[in-house]
Amino acid sequence: MSSSVQRKRIRKSPEARRAEIVATAARVALTEGLECVTLRRVAEELAVRPGLISHYFPSAEDLVAEAFSVAALGELDALLPAERPDGTPAQYLARYFALSSGEAYDDISRLWINARHLSRYRPVLRERVTRMELASDDRLEELIRDGVDRGEFRTDDPRSAAIQILVVLDGLGAHANSDRTDRPPAVTRLAVSTAERALALPHGTLDAPGATGTLPLTFSPADAAEAAVTAGTTGATPA
Amino acid sequence: MSSSVQRKRIRKSPEARRAEIVATAARVALTEGLECVTLRRVAEELAVRPGLISHYFPSAEDLVAEAFSVAALGELDALLPAERPDGTPAQYLARYFALSSGEAYDDISRLWINARHLSRYRPVLRERVTRMELASDDRLEELIRDGVDRGEFRTDDPRSAAIQILVVLDGLGAHANSDRTDRPPAVTRLAVSTAERALALPHGTLDAPGATGTLPLTFSPADAAEAAVTAGTTGATPA
Numbered sequence: 403m404s405s406s407v408q409r410k411r412i413r414k415s416p417e418a419r420r421a422e423i424v425a426t427a428a429r430v431a432l433t434e435g436l437e438c439v440t441l442r443r444v445a446e447e448l449a450v451r452p453g454l455i456s457h458y459f460p461s462a463e464d465l466v467a468e469a470f471s472v473a474a475l476g477e478l479d480a481l482l483p484a485e486r487p488d489g490t491p492a493q494y495l496a497r498y499f500a501l502s503s504g505e506a507y508d509d510i511s512r513l514w515i516n517a518r519h520l521s522r523y524r525p526v527l528r529e530r531v532t533r534m535e536l537a538s539d540d541r542l543e544e545l546i547r548d549g550v551d552r553g554e555f556r557t558d559d560p561r562s563a564a565i566q567i568l569v570v571l572d573g574l575g576a577h578a579n580s581d582r583t584d585r586p587p588a589v590t591r592l593a594v595s596t597a598e599r600a601l602a603l604p605h606g607t608l609d610a611p612g613a614t615g616t617l618p619l620t621f622s623p624a625d626a627a628e629a630a631v632t633a634g635t636t637g638a639t640p641a
Numbered sequence: 642m643s644s645s646v647q648r649k650r651i652r653k654s655p656e657a658r659r660a661e662i663v664a665t666a667a668r669v670a671l672t673e674g675l676e677c678v679t680l681r682r683v684a685e686e687l688a689v690r691p692g693l694i695s696h697y698f699p700s701a702e703d704l705v706a707e708a709f710s711v712a713a714l715g716e717l718d719a720l721l722p723a724e725r726p727d728g729t730p731a732q733y734l735a736r737y738f739a740l741s742s743g744e745a746y747d748d749i750s751r752l753w754i755n756a757r758h759l760s761r762y763r764p765v766l767r768e769r770v771t772r773m774e775l776a777s778d779d780r781l782e783e784l785i786r787d788g789v790d791r792g793e794f795r796t797d798d799p800r801s802a803a804i805q806i807l808v809v810l811d812g813l814g815a816h817a818n819s820d821r822t823d824r825p826p827a828v829t830r831l832a833v834s835t836a837e838r839a840l841a842l843p844h845g846t847l848d849a850p851g852a853t854g855t856l857p858l859t860f861s862p863a864d865a866a867e868a869a870v871t872a873g874t875t876g877a878t879p880a
């Protein structure tokens with residue numbers, strides 16, 4: 403390491419340093435798994451002493467939980483943004499389904515399976531998983547309410563419709579680590595058809611690309627996590 | 642250990658010894674997780690040398706895969722039996738849903754999340770997970786075909802209907818390690834309503850207890866795994 407790089411690192415503000423640690427931990431979580439998120443590993447990635455990581459995250463449990471939260475929140479903000487200035491609720495919902503069945507989403511599905519499994523043993527992570535599940539329920543419910551208000555969707559119970567759709571997406575994502583080549587089209591499309599039924603929409607209303615308008619259909623889990631770090635809205639208390 | 646116990650153990654046939662090892666590994670897998678299934682741990686449980694376990698399972702990977710297969714096959718045979726002499730296909734399907742939402746099923750859901758996560762890193766286990774997923778698809782498809790033949794169900798594509806139902810059950814089970822107290826009734830009932838729609842059945846046709854006839858509504862994952870060991874049908878090649 404050159405001394406100019408060292409000087410540059412030393413000058414970082416605590417906020418910037420913490421953000422760098424969390425972004426690195428989230429990247430490791432997404433690509434290799436939450437088990438690989440350790441103080442030592444993140445220190446190696448950043449070429450700093452492990453003591454610097456433990457200054458910001460005294461417990462590795464907190465760093466694992468924060469890595470998951472940031473990756474999951476980044477996914478939610480990228481796939482189901484809270485502000486939707488560029489299209490209708492139906493277009494944003496169709497985009498959500500298109501992105502949730504793409505290959506880039508497999509990293510996210512694997513992360514959720516990973517986190518749901520480890521939640522069995524790790525209470526700090528479990529609390530974050532529950533919080534992110536509720537955040538997803540809330541976000542999709544808001545989109546559905548918006549669509550009902552505009553007369554696009556019809557349902558008596560937007561929250562129930564939201565959770566039904568998310569349960570089906572969880573079921574489809576549960577197979578991200580196994581072979582899914584034999585899936586019939588009705589299975590691949592199950593989240594879309596569940597939404598069409600729950601929201602009283604004609605068959606095909608939510609099928610991409612026709613239904614997504616001019617919304618962009620790209621998604622990078624790593625970039626989304628990075629954006630969530632910058633936004634800093636996981637609800638964690640910085641040390 | 643008394644010498645009479647030792648003598649008794651030494652007299653066991655290789656088949657009985659192997660079955661005992663697998664049943665023990667499956668119990669550890671169900672109650673504590675697949676990560677706890679090690680040659681050493683299973684040897685401790687049976688009060689034998691680790692060398693005896695490695696004689697039957699030279700690789701711990703194979704023991705983990707066999708523990709999963711036996712627990713998953715036991716679950717399948719108990720919840721969706723291949724022979725159904727005591728009721729109609731609709732009654733057996735209603736019983737399947739009743740048992741799949743009970744508390745005893747949480748151990749099974751946790752095992753599947755566990756196996757699907759570890760499949761990411763362990764190819765031997767991944768192959769077994771894929772095989773058990775296909776076995777579940779096949780078993781439910783057979784029940785649906787039987788129901789169609791008898792005029793109870795109506796569908797053009799029994800396999801697609803089977804996989805749709807199983808995806809929803811996977812989605813509901815994905816939350817076995819987190820809080821699910823806020824679920825609306827339409828979510829709790831989502832597997833039933835998916836089946837009713839896929840099989841052209843009126844609402845309520847598959848709701849327990851009315852729909853299950855005289856079929857017993859009990860299930861023990863540990864007993865089911867034990868029965869699968871005795872039946873010996875996981876397709877593994879004994880050492």
